[in-house]
Amino acid sequence: xxRKKHPLWQFHGGLTLAGKKAMSTATAIAKxxxxxxxxxxxxQHIGExxxxxxxxxxRVLKGQALTLPKxxxxxxxxxxxxxxxxxxAEHPIPHPSGLSSLCVSIETDGKDEWIALDPVANFRDxxxxxxxxxxxxxxxxxxxGAAFPTAVKLNPGPVHKIETLILNGSExxxxxxxxxxxxxxxxIDVIHGAEIIAYALHAEKCLIAVExxxxxxxxxxxxxxxxxxxxxxxxxxIPSIYPAGGEKQLIKILTGKExxxxxxxxxxxxxxxxxxxxxxxxxxxxxxEPLISRIITVTGPGIEQPQNMEVLIGTPMADxxxxxxxxxxxxxxxxxxxxMMGFSLHSDQLPIIKGCNCLLVKTTADTALTTQTMPCxxxxxxxxxxxxxxxxQQLYWYASSKNFDVIQDYHLFxxxxxxxxxxxxxxxxxxxxxYRFAKTEIWNQEREKQKSDHARIRHEFRxxxxxxxxxxxxxxxxxxxxxxxRKKQAEAxxxxxxxxxxxxxxAAAMERVKAKKASSDAAPQNTDNLTPAQQxxxxxxxxxxxxxxxx
Amino acid sequence: xxxxxxxxxxxxxxxxxxxLLGYASIRFHVEGDPVVDRIDALLPQxxxxxxxFAGCRPYAEAIAKGEAAINLCPxxxxxxxxxxxxxxxxxxxxxxxxxxxxxEKTIVHIDEQTCIGCTxxxxxxxxxxxxGAAKQMHTIIESECTGCNLCIPPCPVDCIHIVxxxxxxxxxxxxxxxxxxxxxxx
Numbered sequence: 001x002x003r004k005k006h007p008l009w010q011f012h013g014g015l016t017l018a019g020k021k022a023m024s025t026a027t028a029i030a031k032x033x034x035x036x037x038x039x040x041x042x043x044q045h046i047g048e049x050x051x052x053x054x055x056x057x058x059r060v061l062k063g064q065a066l067t068l069p070k071x072x073x074x075x076x077x078x079x080x081x082x083x084x085x086x087x088x089a090e091h092p093i094p095h096p097s098g099l100s101s102l103c104v105s106i107e108t109d110g111k112d113e114w115i116a117l118d119p120v121a122n123f124r125d126x127x128x129x130x131x132x133x134x135x136x137x138x139x140x141x142x143x144x145g146a147a148f149p150t151a152v153k154l155n156p157g158p159v160h161k162i163e164t165l166i167l168n169g170s171e172x173x174x175x176x177x178x179x180x181x182x183x184x185x186x187x188i189d190v191i192h193g194a195e196i197i198a199y200a201l202h203a204e205k206c207l208i209a210v211e212x213x214x215x216x217x218x219x220x221x222x223x224x225x226x227x228x229x230x231x232x233x234x235x236x237x238i239p240s241i242y243p244a245g246g247e248k249q250l251i252k253i254l255t256g257k258e259x260x261x262x263x264x265x266x267x268x269x270x271x272x273x274x275x276x277x278x279x280x281x282x283x284x285x286x287x288x289e290p291l292i293s294r295i296i297t298v299t300g301p302g303i304e305q306p307q308n309m310e311v312l313i314g315t316p317m318a319d320x321x322x323x324x325x326x327x328x329x330x331x332x333x334x335x336x337x338x339x340m341m342g343f344s345l346h347s348d349q350l351p352i353i354k355g356c357n358c359l360l361v362k363t364t365a366d367t368a369l370t371t372q373t374m375p376c377x378x379x380x381x382x383x384x385x386x387x388x389x390x391x392x393q394q395l396y397w398y399a400s401s402k403n404f405d406v407i408q409d410y411h412l413f414x415x416x417x418x419x420x421x422x423x424x425x426x427x428x429x430x431x432x433x434x435y436r437f438a439k440t441e442i443w444n445q446e447r448e449k450q451k452s453d454h455a456r457i458r459h460e461f462r463x464x465x466x467x468x469x470x471x472x473x474x475x476x477x478x479x480x481x482x483x484x485x486r487k488k489q490a491e492a493x494x495x496x497x498x499x500x501x502x503x504x505x506x507a508a509a510m511e512r513v514k515a516k517k518a519s520s521d522a523a524p525q526n527t528d529n530l531t532p533a534q535q536x537x538x539x540x541x542x543x544x545x546x547x548x549x550x551x
Numbered sequence: 552x553x554x555x556x557x558x559x560x561x562x563x564x565x566x567x568x569x570x571l572l573g574y575a576s577i578r579f580h581v582e583g584d585p586v587v588d589r590i591d592a593l594l595p596q597x598x599x600x601x602x603x604f605a606g607c608r609p610y611a612e613a614i615a616k617g618e619a620a621i622n623l624c625p626x627x628x629x630x631x632x633x634x635x636x637x638x639x640x641x642x643x644x645x646x647x648x649x650x651x652x653x654x655e656k657t658i659v660h661i662d663e664q665t666c667i668g669c670t671x672x673x674x675x676x677x678x679x680x681x682x683g684a685a686k687q688m689h690t691i692i693e694s695e696c697t698g699c700n701l702c703i704p705p706c707p708v709d710c711i712h713i714v715x716x717x718x719x720x721x722x723x724x725x726x727x728x729x730x731x732x733x734x735x736x737x
Contacts, residue, residue: 097723433728440724455596455697458678
């Protein structure tokens with residue numbers, strides 16, 4: 001079959017980088033051996049974590065769901081092999097922070113025993129909703145690195161009609177070759193996955209984009225395409241310019257269209273999936289297998305035997321590195337992802353996660369180059385290479401001065417953190433780190449804002465409630481008083497015509513007091529037969545009394 | 552004569568504008584004080600009273616009247632002060648030295664073994680973040696706690712402790728890269 005020449009466009013900037021992929025493509029994809037323990041982080045995707053379905057001590061089978069997603073943007077995780085749950089606790093996860101997150105640890109029993117699967121011979125027997133459900137419950141997320149739940153992407157909603165599905169096989173970052181190897185060895189899975197996704201989206205066309213530095217993958221895909229006789233899929237060779245694999249950049253290359261600044265590709269009728277995700281969708285829909293393993297490139301000058309491996313999710317990185325011959329003596333830095341967009345890890349005692357496409361080991365020689373940061377000389381090289389047409393220098397100023405309002409006016413959030421600007425910077429300023437700093441600070445401010453708005457609502461509600469309760473109490477008191485007054489009135493009205501017994505009793509009592517007082521006013525007693533001395537004392541006392549009375 | 556005409560004309564115009572303004576003030580009357588609302592929106596709503604006002608809104612009202620400085624909010628820190636300066640168009644005022652650093656986010660935790668169920672903390676909480684009843688154990692609803700610490704003084708058995716908010720991968724922030732050489736050049 002001769003390839004139709006698909007028209008291509010160019011995106012702004014970009015770099016031509018040395019591929020360095022050959023070092024890991026010499027051997028076929030190796031299957032990593034079963035580890036003694038797998039540690040499966042519950043949060044391996046964008047969105048909420050699911051509800052934990054297992055408890056410590058449970059025996060789990062390979063492919064058994066460990067969590068059940070509750071939120072819409074969520075994905076379950078599955079046991080990647082059979083064994084016993086030994087812990088559900090915080091464990092360090094591969095993240096730039098080096099922090100821990102909730103993980104399920106499973107002691108493997110070596111049997112690798114599958115749970116009962118539910119394969120489907122022909123995916124066209126399922127409707128798109130059922131396909132989405134299968135994809136969701138298989139825990140499939142974008143395997144290019146972002147790990148966004150695929151089922152959510154497969155449901156663009158009624159307002160967006162997806163015309164074209166784009167499969168991203170460009171894999172533009174140096175060193176990484178896992179998609180290349182996948183396309184070479186499992187091209188038919190990719191093609192079938194593309195068919196399923198296009199069917200689920202009612203997409204009329206599907207483009208599979210492969211960079212021109214992967215002729216073997218291209219040939220394998222073409223062969224598989226002929227075999228599958230699918231006419232809506234087209235394989236397109238694109239030039240190897242970094243970052244052609246960026247979603248928006250790839251769209252620009254293939255269609256000439258630009259995704260709106262705060263929009264999604266679905267807004268312009270497009271959807272991009274990684275080739276690895278497509279293969280996983282095929283596995284989930286047709287074979288019924290959840291996402292429990294992935295292909296990882298273990299590479300870099302610091303590793304003895306660079307190669308691609310199919311690894312169970314949750315396998316410790318140290319195990320994988322040992323199976324690749326271990327570190328070389330000058331190994332310095334372990335990076336998850338590629339040299340441009342990856343981040344360095346604090347340890348190799350971390351589990352492999354769904355979004356981990358590459359383990360790169362750098363040597364002292366590599367890292368020694370990037371130490372001395374110099375002041376910005378405003379050369380503008382960064383602006384020339386920025387694939388998102390931003391002004392990296394401006395972003396840098398505003399990030400370093402923490403001017404987070406203005407930096408958003410310069411479209412910080414359109415930055416894809418590709419690292420082109422930092423790569424060309426003659427002053428070796430770690431520009432992307434500044435952008436990451438600014439992004440996480442802005443997200444933090446937004447979280448704080450939401451939290452304070454929430455607190456305000458609760459505080460105002462409480463104040464209103466207290467006020468209402470006070471009024472209710474006052475109202476109740478007033479009613480009680482009124483009732484008493486009415487009762488009194490009623491009684492008074494009842495007693496006026498006849499003689500009130502109470503009043504009569506009071507009057508009688510007062511009479512008695514009066515009489516008593518009158519009798520006590522009588523002349524002093526015991527005044528007969530007094531001695532003259534006693535008489536004198538009495539007279540003196542009377543005199544004093546009179547005097548004090550006068551004063 | 553011409554002076555009189557001028558006075559009459561001006562008086563008539565003045566009366567007309569007076570009526571227009573009077574009508575406008577009724578027709579376009581705004582409930583509440585929008586400036587207070589906007590200031591209140593910038594405050595962290597911990598209702599902690601560290602500014603010496605009885606909550607965030609009273610402080611916002613005082614700022615709007617010009618009776619309070621903009622640097623009295625320790626939980627908001629420098630960010631809030633700068634945002635207030637920006638909103639009100641005034642010069643930023645430095646915070647006290649002890650509050651100049653970004654405040655560590657905290658919440659409180661009730662030691663349930665010690666709690667006697669007196670409900671005093673519940674009455675003190677400005678955001679209803681404490682759950683409990685008389686002679687029943689009390690607990691903090693962590694997601695609602697603002698870290699104002701107003702519940703601590705009323706507690707008769709000192710069972711409420713301040714704990715820092717745990718940083719998880721989702722709330723972790725990239726640090727600003729350290730370098731002395733790259734101070735912005737003019």
